[in-house]
Amino acid sequence: MGKPKHMTNKQNPFAKKKRNNKEKGAEPPARRDKPYESIVLENESFEAYYKHQQICKDETEWAQFMAHMRRNLPVTFRITGSKAQAMLLLKLIKQDFFEEYFRAVKELRKEEPDALVEPPRCLEWYPREMAWQLELSRKDIRRSEPLFKLHNFLISETSSGYISRQEAVSMIPPLVLGVQPHHKVLDMCAAPGSKTAQLIESLHAGDGGTIPSGFVMANDVDNNRCYMLVHQTKRLNSPCFLVTNGDSSTFPSMQYTKDGVVCPLKFDRVLCDVPCSGDGTLRKNADIWNKWNLAQASNLHGLQYRILKRGAELLEVGGKLVYSTCSLNPIENEAVLHHLLKESEGALEIVECSDALPTLKYSTGLTYWEPASKDLTFYKTFDEVPESQRTVLRPGMFPPSKEDAVDKYHLNRCLRILPHQQNTGGFFVALLEKKNALPWETVAAVGTDGQESSETPIVEPPPKKAKYMRGFKEDPFVFFDEKEEVFDSLNKFFQLSADFEPRNLLTRCRVGKKKNVYFCSSIVRDIVQLNEKRVKIINLGVKSFVRCATRNIECDFRLASEGLANVNPFIGSQRRVMVQKQDLIALLSCTDPTRPPEISSLTADTQKNLQGVASGSCVLECMVDDVKLATVGWKGAMSLRAYVDQYDTMHMLRLLGGDLTKFEKNKFQDKRTAEEALDEVEKQDEDDDVTVDDVTADDVEPTAVPESSEVA
Numbered sequence: 001m002g003k004p005k006h007m008t009n010k011q012n013p014f015a016k017k018k019r020n021n022k023e024k025g026a027e028p029p030a031r032r033d034k035p036y037e038s039i040v041l042e043n044e045s046f047e048a049y050y051k052h053q054q055i056c057k058d059e060t061e062w063a064q065f066m067a068h069m070r071r072n073l074p075v076t077f078r079i080t081g082s083k084a085q086a087m088l089l090l091k092l093i094k095q096d097f098f099e100e101y102f103r104a105v106k107e108l109r110k111e112e113p114d115a116l117v118e119p120p121r122c123l124e125w126y127p128r129e130m131a132w133q134l135e136l137s138r139k140d141i142r143r144s145e146p147l148f149k150l151h152n153f154l155i156s157e158t159s160s161g162y163i164s165r166q167e168a169v170s171m172i173p174p175l176v177l178g179v180q181p182h183h184k185v186l187d188m189c190a191a192p193g194s195k196t197a198q199l200i201e202s203l204h205a206g207d208g209g210t211i212p213s214g215f216v217m218a219n220d221v222d223n224n225r226c227y228m229l230v231h232q233t234k235r236l237n238s239p240c241f242l243v244t245n246g247d248s249s250t251f252p253s254m255q256y257t258k259d260g261v262v263c264p265l266k267f268d269r270v271l272c273d274v275p276c277s278g279d280g281t282l283r284k285n286a287d288i289w290n291k292w293n294l295a296q297a298s299n300l301h302g303l304q305y306r307i308l309k310r311g312a313e314l315l316e317v318g319g320k321l322v323y324s325t326c327s328l329n330p331i332e333n334e335a336v337l338h339h340l341l342k343e344s345e346g347a348l349e350i351v352e353c354s355d356a357l358p359t360l361k362y363s364t365g366l367t368y369w370e371p372a373s374k375d376l377t378f379y380k381t382f383d384e385v386p387e388s389q390r391t392v393l394r395p396g397m398f399p400p401s402k403e404d405a406v407d408k409y410h411l412n413r414c415l416r417i418l419p420h421q422q423n424t425g426g427f428f429v430a431l432l433e434k435k436n437a438l439p440w441e442t443v444a445a446v447g448t449d450g451q452e453s454s455e456t457p458i459v460e461p462p463p464k465k466a467k468y469m470r471g472f473k474e475d476p477f478v479f480f481d482e483k484e485e486v487f488d489s490l491n492k493f494f495q496l497s498a499d500f501e502p503r504n505l506l507t508r509c510r511v512g513k514k515k516n517v518y519f520c521s522s523i524v525r526d527i528v529q530l531n532e533k534r535v536k537i538i539n540l541g542v543k544s545f546v547r548c549a550t551r552n553i554e555c556d557f558r559l560a561s562e563g564l565a566n567v568n569p570f571i572g573s574q575r576r577v578m579v580q581k582q583d584l585i586a587l588l589s590c591t592d593p594t595r596p597p598e599i600s601s602l603t604a605d606t607q608k609n610l611q612g613v614a615s616g617s618c619v620l621e622c623m624v625d626d627v628k629l630a631t632v633g634w635k636g637a638m639s640l641r642a643y644v645d646q647y648d649t650m651h652m653l654r655l656l657g658g659d660l661t662k663f664e665k666n667k668f669q670d671k672r673t674a675e676e677a678l679d680e681v682e683k684q685d686e687d688d689d690v691t692v693d694d695v696t697a698d699d700v701e702p703t704a705v706p707e708s709s710e711v712a
């Protein structure tokens, strides 16, 4: 489900900008990173402040830290998707991608033929060799012709969702959180969603085709950024995922049904990746060098604390919460944690998390810091702060005694990752466990009979604040009931198994013909139905069936490729066809969609499997190295086609060992060809010795200017 229907392209952050004719001849806008080249990578206050806080142990380390802060950030990516397919892709990456990498980097550095090409580096702390770092920056990859195949690979596999280009340190919080398929997970500040995607992947890590009983709820206060979140997570096609829009510091208390009884909804895992000043991202966002000042951190401390506090309230006793920022500042990190830990009177504890990240290098959390005003006056205690500064520097920002910092609050268990430790961005992360109900949580509530007892703690209502329900109005979420006639038709045609729950299907229109049918898990449906009025829900469900009325076919819907992985286990064997590898390659390589391959041109085995399969939408399955690939197909009277978009086609062909050359676009070559065509036209004009102004419309042949000149 993408942007709402009523959202105009102007409002939609993903709409491609139309170039009008006037713009065509104009200079392209300056590249976003171009002005960065002239940015002075220095900020005296930044250096003075962090030296004072002793985030590095000595001058030598400080020099390494600053040197890395000024270097471009290397590209990192993760391999995603189901375990089996991810392993298959990893194998290919280690062979073909690395081979191309060495060839391309050598060509790029042909001036220094003896220079050693650093191999891609596996991020050892990431499980199963699924995360890699290239000693190249994004700019290197985008701007160097020898690397165009690598760039194409990264773009196509990212678009089809089988790799995720994500900063190394940003991969850490979801790893530390340790999400399992049965967990109820809340991501409080989720957009644009790279960590949410990881949380969803962990939820589905069980594989085996079963739908996890847990779910991920991802929230962001910014309505536009919520659509980024939808976009970023769409490729994961999770039925156990929903996006909400609201202020996390006043996130509503919700309900869900447990064993037939409506209960308060508490989460097993909460991620608070809070808004921050972002100075850990200086290597990526060089403009921060100019803007950095201390007021940002002091201003954010309060909001960070309120979001963390609400997260802790929504956490189940025994549950875990990760607090993280891409800031190095203790005011946004240790101080926020200490502020809440002090109030929680032992109900919350920072726990060790480094064992989830073997070999990761980091500094332990600070146990002492000194808040400072914008002019870099440092204060040891709140009593020292002058009246004029007391609205900026608050008591909650000051550290505990050095003993309490370690023995009582365990601030040393926090991780601060500094750029020079393994050539990454800067980051801060801490894992908290909720040992008991928080002191201000009401003790009352639900017994086994659903009646209130005085034993189980429930959460208090969130702090009262103006309701934050801005942004676009969403289309309704209309769930099927048992009598839904569309379901009868789907059920008959696709022979859905008895355990398929029709009430988990939904549409986004109350009246008129249903066009797309979405699928979600039972717990997501339950939460939406119980809480729709409490929270603004932006998105849920995976498109699984699409209306496509065709003569002589009993069902007016075909399968949608997005939803296939979820509904496939429920589809009957008569709508599933096993095809041979070479046939699937032929189907995927078909260039003319109006002329799909004839069934008679396929292998005898595939033809045999197609016998008795009625025409219409079906699932095509194929074995590659013991891994079953599945795609949506359409069986016609004489032909067979695969319904796969371009990037998925590329991904599948890659796994099948098919030919990808027709997809290998060299943008540098294309640009040269377009420029040459333009030169040719200009030369022709000069030879004819007429200026464009001399030629009237009647003189010009309609095809006189090659189309490609438009590109230039």
Ligand SMILES: C[S@@+](CC[C@H](N)C(=O)[O-])C[C@H]1O[C@@H](n2cnc3c(N)ncnc32)[C@H](O)[C@@H]1O
Pocket: 170, 188, 189, 190, 191, 192, 193, 194, 195, 196, 219, 220, 221, 222, 225, 246, 247, 248, 249, 273, 274, 275, 276, 303, 307
């Ligand atoms: C550091 S970014 C989150 C990055 C994200 N976790 C990821 O990995 O892609 C912080 C986000 O918090 C959101 N935000 C700011 N204030 C918020 C609030 N009061 N409640 C919820 N989200 C908030 C911002 O819109 C922003 O998207």
